[in-house]
Amino acid sequence: MTDIVLGDVLTNARGGKFVPIKNDRASEVEWTLRSAMRVPWEPTDYSGENESSRINLCILANEENEKLMNAIDTAVLKQLKEMCVKIFGKPLSSGEIEQRYQKCLRESKQGCKHIKFKMTLDGRKPTHFWDEKKQSIECPSEFRTLEIQRVKICVRHVWLMANQCGVLIELRDLQARLPSVDCPFGSDDEG
Numbered sequence: 084m085t086d087i088v089l090g091d092v093l094t095n096a097r098g099g100k101f102v103p104i105k106n107d108r109a110s111e112v113e114w115t116l117r118s119a120m121r122v123p124w125e126p127t128d129y130s131g132e133n134e135s136s137r138i139n140l141c142i143l144a145n146e147e148n149e150k151l152m153n154a155i156d157t158a159v160l161k162q163l164k165e166m167c168v169k170i171f172g173k174p175l176s177s178g179e180i181e182q183r184y185q186k187c188l189r190e191s192k193q194g195c196k197h198i199k200f201k202m203t204l205d206g207r208k209p210t211h212f213w214d215e216k217k218q219s220i221e222c223p224s225e226f227r228t229l230e231i232q233r234v235k236i237c238v239r240h241v242w243l244m245a246n247q248c249g250v251l252i253e254l255r256d257l258q259a260r261l262p263s264v265d266c267p268f269g270s271d272d273e274g
């Protein structure tokens with residue numbers, strides 16, 4: 084995985100530190116995952132109150148996306164170790180960096196392997212939704228019922244906190260087969 088190149092440490096408007104990720108041509112790192120996917124639970128924002136325009140959407144791991152996430156983790160960890168003092172401000176052992184690093188592929192307390200994506204509902208670079216016929220659709224009200232066919236993701240940056248760091252992956256596009264709903268009105272119903 085030579086497509087991932089870590090930049091310099093930057094600070095966002097709220098004071099959070101992050102390291103941008105680009106490819107070797109200085110462009111955004113994007114992939115399209117094409118195998119069938121499911122959502123284990125409905126999306127939430129960081130506070131759990133769902134009042135934010137940026138929310139977390141988790142997708143169950145499968146062979147394709149698990150392989151990609153492991154490759155991303157390997158590439159990012161390698162560079163974090165090589166650029167340790169520049170990024171963390173002090174020397175750290177490989178073990179200390181690995182202990183801080185939150186992997187892209189996660190496992191819930193119930194043993195559910197999943198990947199967490201950031202989804203933007205409005206504002207700058209919102210997530211776009213598509214049906215199986217490649218027609219634009221509104222943001223689904225329920226995600227657990229969707230048969231997700233493909234997603235386009237962008238590996239944006241490594242977020243840095245006091246004793247943790249990890250990769251932020253943005254969900255740019257989601258294509259899904261919508262669940263069919265039978266009309267409750269027969270052809271002979273009136274009024």
